């Protein structure tokens with residue numbers, strides 16, 4: 098079949114409203130949030146927007162039969178080009194498929210289709226005093242399917258960890274067009290160790306093993322109270338040391354965030370009314386749970402952090418908490434403000450390092466920035482060592498683009514050298530696949546064997562991961 | 564002027580990190596669900612245009628034209644990008660390269676000449692009242708606009724027979740001592756679609772110590788032209804209006820239409836007047852422009868000391884051009900609260916778009932109706948009997964929504980309710 102026939106066949110199967118074939122419409126699927134696809138957008142050959150397992154299966158079968166690449170896509174908020182057809186093919190956009198199939202309150206779980214938006218899901222769960230704890234910064238726009246595929250996490254990973262432990266089971270359309278259910282055909286249990294854990298294998302597989310069409314997620318009771326502590330440090334090294342000391346004092350906050358001097362400056366430039374104290378680093382601790390416990394742990398943090406910090410503020414007041422947290426939540430956007438003609442870019446943005454090495458890594462990144470003459474704003478989830486660096490450049494200047502690519506490469510290598518990883522939560526996609534062997538050595542061969550077992554024709558999101 | 568030189572294109576385009584935050588906020592994207600309708604998609608396409616990667620074709624205009632200019636994306640973009648301005652800049656460029664006789668006639672000619680417009684509206688309205696739908700279709704707005712006309716023209720069904728300006732005097736004295744001299748920017752929507760708002764505005768201002776001037780020869784604020792790629796026409800209209808008000812020595816320039824006040828903000832005028840010597844005049848002009856509700860609450864701080872005994876359950880819809888473009892949400896609500904007999908009930912998602920947006924409900928009828936139906940179900944869920952809002956275009960759309968959903972609510976501008984209280988109190992004294 099030629100391209101024209103494939104497109105006709107897709108329209109026959111799904112109807113004209115769910116198939117895009119016009120060149121102009123396809124161009125819009127050439128990017129996600131990555132810097133990579135901003136530089137090198139790649140237009141797919143077709144886009145389909147299925148809203149049933151049968152429709153997904155029909156597309157995959159057609160693709161399998163004719164050896165055409167298929168690329169699953171959620172909201173396209175990934176930072177790695179993961180959902181872009183870098184080697185051509187049909188993009189399967191699942192973001193229209195937004196059904197919450199069932200909230201099983203009695204069994205503390207929820208069943209959803211892949212296009213449900215994370216924040217929408219939590220809004221619905223809140224009606225039952227439940228929540229799905231991982232909380233990416235992209236909560237209001239990313240899909241649950243994308244979160245499963247990338248094993249996303251967020252600010253509260255310190256206590257609640259990543260998406261993976263919450264995924265109890267999946268429905269997957271495999272690259273050969275079959276439908277499998279992982280985690281037990283009819284299971285509604287929470288604990289289950291029977292069989293090879295295909296659920297775990299699928300979570301974080303970035304769409305290279307199959308298309309997730311239904312997700313069964315475990316939910317937690319919604320915490321009743323929250324409190325936030327802000328600690329201000331004159332010496333960067335005191336920040337990670339304080340994080341360890343808080344853990345050693347028996348407290349596991351829900352989140353611990355760091356802003357270094359560059360981020361503090363960016364936030365104050367962007368919104369002077371936030372008025373963060375000038376310092377080498379600021380830590381924000383979030384504690385959640387029941388009111389007495391929150392207050393108790395808040396006081397411990399205040400006492401422990403006070404040993405090294407210049408100033409510590411603890412608050413459970415809603416308004417004040419919102420103000421303190423705003424400093425952190427706008428950092429990503431504020432980063433660009435360090436340069437009037439600049440834009441922050443999503444590249445080298447997600448390294449993960451041992452907590453004990455965070456200060457050393459931040460200093461090394463600063464030195465690398467100086468070496469290339471590029472401003473880098475640093476912030477991140479210090480509670481688990483996940484550092485977000487935001488290089489700020491003029492992306493329209495080819496020289497700066499060239500330099501920043503060298504800088505990003507060095508940041509990735511630095512992470513590996515420091516016993517860390519090139520990515521803590523955003524994934525590998527097309528952007529970081531070049532580091533696979535360096536990070537995993539011969540294990541990459543076994544990854545490829547696993548992929549081959551699922552995808553003998555190599556059509557499932559090729560050019561990603563390794 | 565080369566569209567590449569317009570400020571949003573020059574300064575903002577590169578700042579988009581394609582984070583996608585705007586996708587889920589866009590009312591159109593929520594209905595259509597394809598990336599070409601997402602604000603992020605529009606930014607991308609403008610970049611492709613600028614870089615010459617796509618030709619400036621009518622097909623590109625169609626994609627960008629899906630945006631109804633509600634500014635929700637711009638108000639919420641973490642990178643501070645004015646997505647709607649980028650879109651408007653691109654539309655202007657596309658219009659230059661793809662002349663469209665219908666749009667040229669409508670926005671280049673008809674909508675710049677108040678008299679011509681008045682005549683046509685009169686004819687359309689007369690024809691409608693005589694049941695001559697076909698004739699109405701042939702002479703009214705619907706002839707020039709594409710889309711699902713048969714259904715869409717129902718929205719325009721209720722055009723009043725007389726425009727506001729044909730009944731209102733150019734000068735109305737203040738009752739009692741004069742506190743302020745006020746120029747009234749009587750926009751096209753109020754003038755032709757909701758003349759009762761204009762009457763109420765003049766009454767209420769005068770009653771609260773304002774001399775009210777309606778300048779002779781006032782023209783459209785230019786928003787329809789900006790939205791339809793006629794930036795050059797918008798520029799002429801703006802300069803004309805600025806000159807007109809310069810001659811009137813007034814303290815404030817008041818408008819009851821959210822879209823007019825949004826179009827006349829300094830930021831927007833800078834965009835429109837880029838490359839002309841009028842930037843400073845525009846700043847001085849814009850500094851005096853104020854939404855009516857803001858003026859009544861923040862400047863006049865009115866207290867309503869009369870009662871009629873009448874009671875209304877009111878819910879308020881935030882017009883996009885007040886909430887997104889100007890961040891105005893408190894004063895319209897406060898005004899409603901100050902009207903004796905009003906009980907204000909908040910609807911869910913009061914700030915979500917109604918899908919009207921001027922001509923959008925005609926040009927993109929189906930999407931517009933989908934957006935409207937959501938709005939109506941939120942509004943009706945309050946059990947209110949009055950649906951208040953501060954934009955004639957929203958009022959037209961919401962009235963249509965009431966008819967569509969068989970919800971028997973009255974759709975009004977708050978000032979009309981206030982004036983009603985004043986008038987009824989007078990007659991019952």
Ligand SMILES: Cc1cc2nc3c(=O)[nH]c(=O)nc-3n(C[C@H](O)[C@H](O)[C@H](O)COP(=O)(O)OP(=O)(O)OC[C@H]3O[C@@H](n4cnc5c(N)ncnc54)[C@H](O)[C@@H]3O)c2cc1C
Nearest residue numbers: 171172173174175179234235240242243246249250304309
């Ligand atoms: C401003 C911003 C903040 C962010 N913050 C965080 C954060 O705090 N933590 C975090 O972890 N991430 C974060 N991200 C990254 C991103 O939002 C997450 O990785 C998210 O889970 C991606 O979801 P998506 O729906 O956009 O997926 P997409 O970007 O569309 O796709 C991501 C990957 O998943 C695959 N995929 C998508 N759907 C399916 C499916 N149904 N079946 C199989 N494969 C599929 C795609 O092929 C691709 O490889 C952030 C991104 C932005 C722009």
Ligand code: SF4
Nearest residue numbers: 579581582583585640
């Ligand atoms: S929110 Fe702003 S930066 Fe993000 S994709 Fe939309 S326009 Fe771009």
Ligand code: SF4
Nearest residue numbers: 589630631633634636
């Ligand atoms: S202005 Fe409104 S309709 Fe247009 S892209 Fe932005 S959010 Fe969508």
